Amino acid sequence: MEVVAEGVDGKLIISVASGKGGTGKTTVASNLALSVGYCQFLDYDVEAPNSNFFLKPEIKHVQKVTIKHPYFLTETGADFSACADFCHYNAIAALKDEVIFFPELCHGCGGCKLVGPKGTVREKDVVVGEIRKGPAKPNIDFSMGDLKPGSMRTTSVQNALDKLITKDGLVIIDSPPGTSCAMVFAVKDCDYCILVTEPTPYGLNDLELSVGVLEKLNKPFGVIINRDGIGDNKVEEYCNKNYIQILAKIPNDREIAKYYSRGDSLIDYDSSWKKKFENILKGIEKELQT
Template sequence: MIISVASGKGGTGKTTVSVALAQSLGYCNFYDFDVEAPNSDIFLKPDINHYQKVYVKYPYFIKKDGVSFKACSDFCHFNAIASINEDYIFFEELCHGCGGCILVGPEGYVREKDAEVGEISKGFKSPGIYFFMGNLKPKSMRTSNIQGDLEKMLDRNQTVIIDSPPGNSCSMVNAVKNCDYCILVTEPTPYGLSDLKISIDVLKNLNKKFGIIINRDGIGNKELEDFCRQNSYKILLKIPNDINIAKTYSKGGSLLEWEPKMKDKFLGIIDEIEKEVG
């Protein structure tokens, strides 16, 4: 079973919840899909024993008198190549690696090479958490390529926890598209509610089952809960707005270190999800 933990708004507690779930389970596979800013290792503290580089194909251009790359720049929707008379500028950070410039460009003068865009670290945390974390190189746009390699490592026969990146765009879709159930973490503020609605739209489009965890319960207003009640969305848990949670977090501690009794609550949530997924 695959459970993804996602949130439209950033900083609501995706990693806090996914780490607590993994620690409560003790035996599971954990994947940090937030490859642009992965930080679950700080809280799970796995022993990293393997790094796997992620490579993608990038074009390179061979300059020669009389050879123009205008066809390439006209073709590229991301404007990664500028053609100025017989000169050119390649903006690597804008390239999405579609290979179109090789097809339309002067034959033999546009070629492909491997470029490193990031890496996946693999590790283990006792008693039985297998840990996988993607890490995109700064300035690279290839979020999906790192996530794609992480996806290949998903093992549906295990209990899988995926920590999603914030937002509701491609990188979030990549983190939830394989899940059997998605936990949406939000906070009871207008911003939290607004982004939750977008996340729910995405999940409905993907036909995913989901439930909601309200973090920092006690701040903001009651609109979020009213919204969940009116639409019969399940609230799986409310985490209080407690300064001691923040203090524990700031030292790399998890919810279970703040309050060991949380373990039973998270195991209860897993039971509930298992029943719903069937």
């Protein structure tokens, strides 16, 4: 499906991130997508993907994400201690008569095959997650990554999503929370990042951490304050003091929480948000042009 966002010249990648989890990243990302209408949407929060509940895509393709795990032909009597010594993840223990392999610790680098006795280390594909892809209304090209529980290969699944990013138009990326590698993976290619936070000490603490990441990566960004009114004014004071633009404030409203709980969108609850999100996009484009 060829998707080009109206009014977006060339390619524009917007990542929606937050330090603290549960501040409303997915609410912002999905409502932005629904409001603008034409875009590619990628859920990079592969450990806890939720955008599907709000965008309700019709999944047409499911692609397994695999990595290669070794198996050892112990019947050859070969000595596998070089494999165990090489493995930086302690995934291999070479004992006297057996090799114990810990699949959970294996990153699939292929090092053991490289250093082991020739022909005695083989590999097989192991599923660590999957990518689900399909259209969502009105005109959204949707993809999500879903990490297999028990696997630590978060970035392998995110890397598979990287390969799906289209060449043109608006791309919205729903990032995982935090400030470490999985979050950086989701913002590293963006042109602009929306940070979603809430006006509580936790929200402020984690906002400051995510601002640190974005400054290090040299990415332009703005802030959306969700559940405005619930805590204190310190997030706003922080933004003003540091010349960080507040793009919007979503009020604290038990009714919005109810909508969210069912998988209904903010723009279903209050249609004026459609215009607001469109304007947020226009503002971002304008900022990036100057």
